[in-house]
Amino acid sequence: MNCRSEVLEVSVEGRQVEEAMLAVLHTVLLHRSTGKFHYKKEGTYSIGTVGTQDVDCDFIDFTYVRVSSDELDRALRKVVGEFKDALRNSSGDGLGQMSLEFYQKKKSRWPFSDECILWEVWTVKVHVVALATEQERQICREKVGEKLCEKIINIVEVMNRHEYLPKMPTQSEVDNVFDTGLRDVQPYLYKISFQITDTLGTSVTTTMRRLIKDTLAL
Amino acid sequence: METDLNSQDRKDLDKFIKFFALKTVQVIVQSRLGEKICTRSSSSPTGSDWFNLAIKDIPEVTHEAKKALAGQLPAVGRSMCVEISLKTSEGDSMELEIWCLEMNEKCDKEIKVSYTVYNRLSLLLKSLLAITRVTPAYRLSRKQGHEYVILYRIYFGEVQLNGLGEGFQTVRVGTVGTPVGTVTLSCAYRINLAFMSTRQFERTPPIMGIIIDHFVDRPYSSASPMHPCNYRTAGEDGSGTHPSVEDSQEVCTTSFSTSPPTQPAALGVGSADLAYPVVFAAGLNATHPHQPTVPGKEGGGLPFAPSNQPAHGAQADQERLATCMPSDGAHCVATPSSSEDTETVSNSSEGRPSPHDVMETIFVRKVGAFVNKPINQVTLTNLDIPFAMFAPKHLELEDADPMVHPPTSPETGSPLQGSLHSEGSSGGSSGNTHDDFVMIDFKPAFSKDDILPMDLGTFYREFQNPPQLSSLSIDIGAQSMAEDLDSLPEKLAVHERNVREFDAFVETLQ
Numbered sequence: 001m002n003c004r005s006e007v008l009e010v011s012v013e014g015r016q017v018e019e020a021m022l023a024v025l026h027t028v029l030l031h032r033s034t035g036k037f038h039y040k041k042e043g044t045y046s047i048g049t050v051g052t053q054d055v056d057c058d059f060i061d062f063t064y065v066r067v068s069s070d071e072l073d074r075a076l077r078k079v080v081g082e083f084k085d086a087l088r089n090s091s092g093d094g095l096g097q098m099s100l101e102f103y104q105k106k107k108s109r110w111p112f113s114d115e116c117i118l119w120e121v122w123t124v125k126v127h128v129v130a131l132a133t134e135q136e137r138q139i140c141r142e143k144v145g146e147k148l149c150e151k152i153i154n155i156v157e158v159m160n161r162h163e164y165l166p167k168m169p170t171q172s173e174v175d176n177v178f179d180t181g182l183r184d185v186q187p188y189l190y191k192i193s194f195q196i197t198d199t200l201g202t203s204v205t206t207t208m209r210r211l212i213k214d215t216l217a218l
Numbered sequence: 219m220e221t222d223l224n225s226q227d228r229k230d231l232d233k234f235i236k237f238f239a240l241k242t243v244q245v246i247v248q249s250r251l252g253e254k255i256c257t258r259s260s261s262s263p264t265g266s267d268w269f270n271l272a273i274k275d276i277p278e279v280t281h282e283a284k285k286a287l288a289g290q291l292p293a294v295g296r297s298m299c300v301e302i303s304l305k306t307s308e309g310d311s312m313e314l315e316i317w318c319l320e321m322n323e324k325c326d327k328e329i330k331v332s333y334t335v336y337n338r339l340s341l342l343l344k345s346l347l348a349i350t351r352v353t354p355a356y357r358l359s360r361k362q363g364h365e366y367v368i369l370y371r372i373y374f375g376e377v378q379l380n381g382l383g384e385g386f387q388t389v390r391v392g393t394v395g396t397p398v399g400t401v402t403l404s405c406a407y408r409i410n411l412a413f414m415s416t417r418q419f420e421r422t423p424p425i426m427g428i429i430i431d432h433f434v435d436r437p438y439s440s441a442s443p444m445h446p447c448n449y450r451t452a453g454e455d456g457s458g459t460h461p462s463v464e465d466s467q468e469v470c471t472t473s474f475s476t477s478p479p480t481q482p483a484a485l486g487v488g489s490a491d492l493a494y495p496v497v498f499a500a501g502l503n504a505t506h507p508h509q510p511t512v513p514g515k516e517g518g519g520l521p522f523a524p525s526n527q528p529a530h531g532a533q534a535d536q537e538r539l540a541t542c543m544p545s546d547g548a549h550c551v552a553t554p555s556s557s558e559d560t561e562t563v564s565n566s567s568e569g570r571p572s573p574h575d576v577m578e579t580i581f582v583r584k585v586g587a588f589v590n591k592p593i594n595q596v597t598l599t600n601l602d603i604p605f606a607m608f609a610p611k612h613l614e615l616e617d618a619d620p621m622v623h624p625p626t627s628p629e630t631g632s633p634l635q636g637s638l639h640s641e642g643s644s645g646g647s648s649g650n651t652h653d654d655f656v657m658i659d660f661k662p663a664f665s666k667d668d669i670l671p672m673d674l675g676t677f678y679r680e681f682q683n684p685p686q687l688s689s690l691s692i693d694i695g696a697q698s699m700a701e702d703l704d705s706l707p708e709k710l711a712v713h714e715r716n717v718r719e720f721d722a723f724v725e726t727l728q
Contacts, residue, residue, distance in 0.1 A: 031344050035270045036261040049264065051257035051272035052347055063356065065347045068259045068272070149352040153389055156345040160392030162338060184259035 003118040006158055008151050009125040012060075013140050014094075017087060017126060019057040021080045023148055024124050024155070025100055025192070026055070026066035029076075031159045032102060032120075033067050033187040037178070039171040050185055061145035064152070069185045076192070083194040087128055094128030095197040102188045104166050105176040116191075119164060122155075227331040231396055234331070235291050237268045238339045239298050239319055242346060242403065243283040243372060244273055246300045246317050249350035250359040250368045269340035279370075286372040292321045294399065299378070301371040302355055307364065313381035314355040314368075315407040320377070322402060326395030338394040342403060345392045353389065353407045382408045 012020045035048030051068035066073065080098070087096045102120040131137050166188065169177045178186045248255050257272035267273070283298075292298050297320040305311040329335055350356060359368045379386065391403040713720070 027348050030348065031341060035259070035263065038263065046263040047270045048262055049260040049267040049270055049272045051259040052344075053256035054254040054351065056254065061357065063254075063351045063360075065351055068257060152348050152352045156348055156391065159341060160345055160390075162341075162394075168333075184261050 003121055004158075004163060005121045005123070006155075007123045007125065008154065009127070010144070010147060010151065011127045011129055012144050013131055013137065014088065014128050016057075016059045016140070016144055017084045017128060018077075018080050019060050019062070020144065020148060021083065021098055021124060021126070022055075022066075022076060023057065023060075023062060023064040024122075024151055025076050025080070025098070026073075027064055027152055027155050028100055028122050029072065029187055029190070030065060030067050031155070032190070033069075033072075033185045034178075036180075036182075036184065036186050037174060039174075043170060045171070048184070048186075057145075059141065060148065061142050062148045064148075067185050067187075069182055071182045072185060072187065079192045079194070086194065086196050087126070090196045090198065092196060092198040094130075095126070096128075096194060097123055097125040097197070098192065098194040099123045101191045101193070103191065104189065107176065119166065227397070231331045231335065231398060232291060234336055234339055235321075235396075235401065236287075238343070238401070239287065239292060240275075240280055240283050241268055241271075241273050241343055242317070242319055243298075243300055244275055244279055245343065245346050246302070246350060247279045247370050248274065248276065249347075249356060250302055250370060252359050252362045252368065269336070269343050271340060271343055273343070282372050286374045288374070290374065292319050292374075292401070294321055294323055296375055297321070297377050299373050299375075301373070301378075301381075302359075303369050303371070303381075304355075304358060304362075304366050305369055306366045311369070312411075313383075313408065314358065315353060315405055316377065316379060316382065317405045318377050318403070320402045320404070321399040324395065324400045325397055326400070327397050329395055329397060331397065335394060335396050339401070342392045342394055342401075346403060349389060349391050349405065353405060354409070354411070355407060377406075379406050382406055383410045385409055 008024060010020050010024075030052065033050060035050050037045045037047060039045040052065050053068050054063050055066055056063050083096065083098055087094060090096070100122040101118050103116040103118045106115040106117055108115055129140075131140055166177045174180060177189060179189050180186060257274060259272065260267075263270075287298065290296065297318050299319075300317040301313060302315045302317070303311050303313045355368070358366075362368050386406050386408050388404055388406045391405065393403070394401045
């Protein structure tokens with residue numbers, strides 16, 4: 001099947017990068033996480049409960065909802081922090097993007113390693129602007145808040161098209177579809193990566209890819 | 219349309235839609251309470267969370283929703299609507315949004331009720347959680363407090379969008395196809411918030427233009443315990459047996475019954491033949507009143523204690539400000555505690571108003587605080603005393619001491635008159651409180667000889683000095699002093715409560 005791809009763009013001030021990215025990523029993951037599966041006999045399973053919590057942004061007039069999972073939040077904050085640092089240290093125009101990719105693992109026969117098949121990719125392009133006066137910053141707070149509201153509406157619109165989702169797996173297959181490493185929730189398998197664009201508009205060699213499972217100190 | 223659906227599926231579907239409607243109302247109302255919502259994830263299913271989402275059930279809201287539904291389900295032409303409106307402290311109100319749960323005729327026969335529909339409804343609820351934070355009314359509801367409150371109303375039937383003003387916008391939260399129709403959830407919201415005073419609804423920039431409290435809790439999250447109360451229009455049945463029906467101008471307080479709401483009888487759990495029986499058995503049992511047996515997941519879930527709002531104010535404030543533990547008292551707390559505090563503080567700082575104070579105040583306000591002109595000129599010209607400009611110069615005083623007291627009004631009588639007459643002897647009395655000058659021979663311009671009791675000269679002499687403070691005059695003074703002393707303990711208590719603020723203030727001065 002084809003991978004579904006969505007692109008969002010935001011223009012933010014330097015100190016708003018983290019919160020804007022977290023808002024988008026958490027909103028997507030809210031929709032792409034379920035409760036923990038507990039398999040029973042005869043191929044049946046029960047699903048745990050997903051809690052939610054509101055997060056107020058400090059630098060943006062905005063509140064987003066995230067899944068109540070501190071592990072997940074920490075993992076996202078870590079990679080978003082790295083992205084923010086990379087943006088700040090880059091010599092470019094403050095252009096970068098983060099990608100949240102959902103994939104399924106497909107077991108291949110030996111000697112081939114498992115395949116990762118992407119089924120949904122969310123790309124958030126960020127343009128960092130520098131503002132001079134406090135008044136501009138205040139206006140930016142509100143404007144970015146409004147923009148993020150629009151992005152959330154876009155995300156929800158995509159989610160509710162009810163397009164392809166991986167089938168619910170059996171117990172043996174669950175790790176090929178879901179990230180079962182978290183204690184309290186179970187998102188679909190995902191990867192987060194980012195790129196910083198240099199002044200030439202091409203991706204620099206500092207593209208970094210990380211599997212979030214590795215970053216979790218399990 | 220229903221021929222393809224077996225009876226079990228039909229029952230399940232009806233149940234899903236019913237509880238979806240109830241949960242939708244809960245999410246919407248809770249998002250307008252003015253505070254951050256936080257619920258915990260639980261890895262092991264407790265069997266009490268519909269759609270695998272931890273959404274608390276506020277009993278009053280469930281009660282209202284069930285009342286509105288009256289045993290029916292959303293169907294074509296019969297939508298369930300939640301109206302969110304704003305009401306100011308002056309009594310003006312304005313509709314902000316209408317959330318509609320509608321059903322249309324487009325059916326999806328192929329879809330599996332027990333699995334796909336359920337999961338999609340769960341996804342739709344998550345979308346609703348996200349969208350409720352994104353419409354303009356959310357920020358308004360977070361700032362509700364003394365000036366305005368946010369109210370909700372649930373009705374069933376035709377959607378009424380007239381109250382939203384012109385140019386309202388709509389946002390679709392999502393749709394879920396089912397074998398009996400497509401469930402659609404959307405919101406129509408007002409964008410024209412121009413009302414009476416714009417200051418209430420515009421986003422106000424920070425006073426200094428500098429945001430210095432980035433890492434401090436948002437002010438409104440700790441100071442706005444407002445809750446929507448049940449707001450009934452004239453057309454609704456007014457026989458609200460529920461105590462929170464009254465629509466008072468004060469903070470909307472909700473009180474909860476001590477017993478959990480009665481639930482319909484046990485649900486059919488005949489889902490053993492489904493592929494995911496355990497999921498739905500869990501879901502289907504959710505509404506059973508055996509919820510109290512689920513220990514402590516939600517910090518004591520049902521039943522909620524009835525709230526005596528002022529008494530519980532402070533306590534519940536603390537609960538609410540605590541972590542994600544959804545504590546029951548959180549939702550039933552009223553503003554009065556915080557507003558009362560501020561009121562008493564301000565009262566005590568102003569002191570008890572007395573006629574003297576009032577008049578003094580009025581008089582002082584006539585002089586600009588930072589006026590650079592000689593005060594004497596300003597005071598005299600601003601006062602309503604005829605020929606003030608011609609008063610001789612040695613009547614002028616330094617600084618803020620008012621030169622002449624405005625004419626006393628007859629009602630406020632005794633203290634002033636007493637003090638004035640005690641000094642107002644004609645013939646050159648020296649200024650009693652002001653030793654800087656002595657009046658010797660005063661002949662104001664245009665004055666006639668002393669025949670009438672109150673000629674110009676006498677007038678000037680009598681009113682050139684400020685009146686004696688009531689607290690210093692013997693009879694009234696003693697009385698007011700006694701009252702002052704009586705109120706001292708209260709004032710001390712208030713000041714003790716605010717010790718931290720004072721300390722912080724002192725810190726800033728250093």
